[in-house]
Amino acid sequence: MIKRVEVQYRGIFQKNLAKKIGSDIVMIASSMGQRAFSNGRYSDAPERNGIPCKYFAFVSPDLSEEELEAECGAKLEIDEANVSVVLDDTMCKGVEPWGWHGVRPINERVVKDGCLVVITKRPHEELLQFIGKKPYNYRLATLDGEASLAGLWVNKDDLTYEHVLGAIAAVEPTIISIEAVEAYLMKKTKDKKRAEAARAAYNSLRQEAKPPRVKTVTPNEGIVWTHEIPVLPKWFEMQEGAVVPAVPRGFQMGPKGQSRNTGFKRGTTKTQRPAVRFDLCTKCTLCWAECPDECFDPTTDGYYDIEYQYCVGCGKCAEVCPVKECIVMVDELQFHDNNSPWEDWKKDPKTYITSLEAKKGTERVNYPVVTGKGVIVTKGEVMPEGKIVPVRKTEEVEV
DSSP states (O other): OOEEEEEEETTTTTTHHHHHHHHHHHHHHHHTTTEEEEEEEEOTTTTSOOOEEEEEEEEESSSOHHHHHHTTOSSSSOOOEEEEEEGGGGGGOOOSTTTTTOBOOTTEEEEEEEEEEEEEEOHHHHHTTTTTTOOOEEEEEEEEOOOOOTTTOOOOOOOEEEEEEEEHHHOTTTTOOOHHHHHHHHHHHHOOHHHHHHHHHHHHHHHOOOOOOEEEOOTTTBEEEEEOOOOOOOOGSOOOSOOOOOOOOOOOOSSTTTOOTTTOOOOGGSSSSEEEEEGOOOOOOOOHHHHHTEEEEETSSOEEEEOOOTTTOOOHHHHOOOOTTTTEEGGGGGOOOOOHHHHHHHHHHHHHHHHHHHOSSSSEOOOOSSSOOOOOEEEEOOTTTTOOBOOOOOOOOOO
């Protein structure tokens, strides 16, 4: 028997955290007399901050180390997961985890009666607005917390690691038990608060917890997955020689007017998206000129639309925008589609502004230039329609 765990994380920002979870599942399972090993699988664009990636752990009570590795070691993607941990809840909208092979449901690999564990502050019902339906029952567990996007290769020590280990023990104790987790953390860190953090997460996911944090999801819950899953050609269908068809080139004014590679949309990379108040825009062109992914489309009236399927949420447009509250980075889970914001604004400006301000909320979350410092949260402001206030953004850079 083999139990499989996948840790779904955002590349670069959470790599050390995911690796630490995977490797210590192995150590804890081994202390329980089981055989286990862990490996990672990065995605195709390692330079892309935030790209969805995975780390795996495999645990067996009866196979030898050689048999376990022979069964699982050569796989770049697992076929099924008894537990799937999601370190950033915005990935619930779907991930493109390997080989540019389509936007996949976050729960795609979860088996019947398996568990999807999401670090989030949102209730089950909100997450299920984005998660694909399964043909069988599975469990959805919400572990209270926020995404630990600390910075480049940095593990933010906010006890997320300990919480995840405790959560896995709660939803699948045959992989690791909470007693083994506590003993391991005490031996490794000599820090009682870390063992207590794991136990607290464990208790929060037990069935008797109030309110319940683990929900059984039925086949009627979730959404019908609309993203097309590419079908790889069979070996006998492949072209002879090394032929790479060129991306069609072209340009026209308006939404989706610039030619882009339709096989590499990159939109699942972002945790935040730029929200634009076109009524505050001065048409300075900075967002269009500075966007590293060229996801701004010039329109016939001098504004710049956004193609969100290609936006990676880097925040450069919001950083360079010289007008207060014109471009603000907003939590990706506030949005349910990738519609053209310019078209929505042109159709009904007042409704667009009202809806956008509701999504923006009262807090503005920014990531500082110096990585590893977490986030900077400031108070937002609702600007009257058409009121343009110049702003100069500065930040102290540590040396």
